[in-house]
Amino acid sequence: MSSVLQHIPPIDLHDFFTNIDLTTLAVAAPSLFILAHLVPYLWDSHAARSIPGPFLAKFTDAWLxxxxxxxxxxxxxHEMHQKYGPLVRLAPNHISIADPDALNIVYAHGNGALKSNFYDAFVSIRRGVFNTRDRQEHARKRKIVSHIFSQKSVVEFEPHIRQHVADLIAQWDHPxxxxxxxxxxxxxxxxxxxxxxxxAPFGMIAAAKDVAKVPRNQEGAMDSYGKDDSDEDAVEVPAVKILNGRGEYSMALGVLPPWWRPFVRMIPWYRRGSKDVKTLAGIAIMAVKKRLASPTDRVDLLSKLKAGRDSNGNPMGRxxxxxxxxxxxxxxSDTTSNSTCAIIYHLAHNPHIQQRLHHELDEQLGTEDEIAATADQVKRLPYLEACINEGLRIHSTSAIGLPRVIPDGGLTILGHFFPAGTVVSVPSYSIHRDTAIWGEDVEDYRPERWFERDQAAMQKTFNPFSVGPRACVGRNLAFLELQIICASLLRRYEFVLESPDEPLGLQLQTSEGFLRKPLGCMVGIKRRDV
Known part of the structure; x- marks a missing residue:
């Protein structure tokens, strides 16, 4: 056989494509394209053909x-789930499951499911605890990171949170x-x-401007940690805008197959997003560089990360x-600001709810001198907690179904067996609108439901920070921030409709990258006499 192969002349690809018949190519190319999408559908290796969904989604990832x-x-x-039911095919190998019972199956401890290649689109600098897909590496990182967000550790940050809230209030107090x-x-x-x-803060409140700094030479900055730094080596960039662009880019890229991504990145919109990824990394590089170049006894998250050790006693590398x-x-940053905007918006559009919250704040906080509420004060505000939870429910800032790959042996979910390799997700936006759990008025912002309905069922379905071993490690800090921010701002101000003729219940306009962000929060602010 080897002697025969030696006598076969090599194929000249240039000659092949030069001499190929154009008519044949015009017929073959579309045929191959159709077969590449039709054969996997007919083969049905993920047992998904019987699951309904948009027509194009059965054959290609392009729909999603x-x-x-x-x-x-x-x-x-969510519209697809309302049309087709709890199981919807979003792509040839991606099934969305809109049922609360699926949460603890898909995201459970020990079920063997891994993050999908969706998370590869979020890697910048190197993999972190969020986008690491390897189970052992994630466990190592989480061991180092999770302790810095314990309830005891989070309370240490309270004075700094309150100071910046007071700074914003001082600015809003002036007409x-x-x-x-x-x-x-x-x-x-x-x-x-x-x-x-x-x-150190970015100085956005003081400047009243979306601004942060990145190194002029990001590659050089990575090689000069711990050295004296100067603002002359930096340029200013709009961090909030860049963060939004990065989220939109990574979301849109992550749902596409890995082999598509190099080609898609050539499209101008994606090229701009790729630039946002690099610039956002530059903001972190600059901030870390300046912090390490100025040793201090100040305890912050970076110092805690630097002091952390894995099970072998090894610290994190640079x-x-x-x-x-x-x-x-x-x-x-993004989750806190998005959620705060949504809560303020819904309180402005529901004056009776805001009035009840004002009553609780006045009754419990009284006329104490602090401009910003304390951690001890917000613990005794059950209606504030309900207002925050309702905001996180109706405006799920992390609303998409986070994709997981079914492990070897498969999983049975809602009576359907999913073989290994199938990608499944449970969309928070949809389960937060399950009428069996939340009532028929799921689109209404109504904190009272948190006292009226089945608490166990609601807590089982409520998913603002995900569940299981990959749940958000910073949830304690995030919720404390929201409590202090909302209590302080609502104690100080009344938020009202921008226009008296504006209809109540108007939907909050949003745009979704990885997170759902409000496009604006056009409400009036009135100083209260407390």
Whole structure:
């Protein structure tokens, strides 16, 4: 056989493509394209052919890619569930399962399910605890990271949170009030995470501007940690805008097959998103560099990360430390600002709810001198907690179904067996609108439901921070921030409709990258006499 092969002349690809008949190519190319999508559907290796969904989604990932790029994935997927039922096919190998009972199967401890290649689109600098897919590596990282977000550790950050809330209030106290509260809330969230993570705020509240700094030479910055730094080596960038662009890009890219991604990145919209990824990494690089170049006794998240050790006693390396700092920056800013905006918006559109919250705040906090509420004070505010939870339910900032790969041996979910390798997800947006759990008025912002309905069923379904071993490690800090921010702002101000003629119950306009963000929060601000 080998002697025969030696006499076969090599194929000249240039000659082959030069001499190929164009008519044959015109017929063959579409045929091959159709077969590449039709054969997997007919083969049905993931036992998904019987699961309903959009027609194109049965054959190609392009349907979900376009939906994700358009910025309303959660709403569209929810519409599909309302049309087809709890199981919907979103792509040839991706099934969305809109049922609360699926949460603890798909995301449970010890079920063997891994994160899908969707998370590869979120890797920057190097893999962090959020986008690590290897189970052992994730366990190692989580061991180092999780202790810094314990309830005891989080309380240490309370004075810094309160200081930045007081700074924002001091700015809002001076007329004219801002026409849109969203920028101020964004500045607040970024300054808090900057201070807690890197020992110094970004200065957005003071500047009243979306601004952060990146190194002129990001590659060089990675090689000069611990050295004296100067602002002359940095340029200013709009961090909030870049963070939004990065989320939109990574979401739209992540739902596409890995082999598509190099080609898709050539499209101008994706090229801009790729630039946002690099710039956002530069913000983390700059912040970490400045923090390490200025030793201090200040306890912050970065110092805790640096002091952390894995089970072998090894610390994080420089790049790994920066990657985790980037995760802190993203998770600690966008989620807090998005949720705060949504809560303020719904309170403004429901004056009777805001009035009841004002009554609780006045009764429990009284006329104490502190401008910003304390951690001890917010613990005794059950209606505030209900208002926050209702905001997190109706405006799920992390609303998509986080994709997981079925492990060897398969899993049975809602009576359907899914073989190994199938990608499944449970969309928070949809289960937060399950009428059997929340009532027929699921689209209404009504905190009272948290006292009236089945508490066990609601807590089982409520999924703002995910569940299982990959749940958000910073949930304690995130909720404390929301409590202090909302208690302080609502004690100080009344938020009212921008226009008296504006209809109540108007839907909050959003755009979704990885997170759902409000496009604005146009409400009036009135100073209360407390």
């Amino acid at each position: 890619g376009l939906v994700a790029k358009n910025g309303h994935r959660s709403e569209v997927v 004219p009030p801002p026409p849109d509260v969203r920028p101020g809330v964004n500045y607040l969230a970024f300054d808090i995470v900057g201070d807690l993570a890197f020992g 790049e790994e430390l920066t990657a985790e700092a980037l995760t802190l920056l993203i998770a600690g």
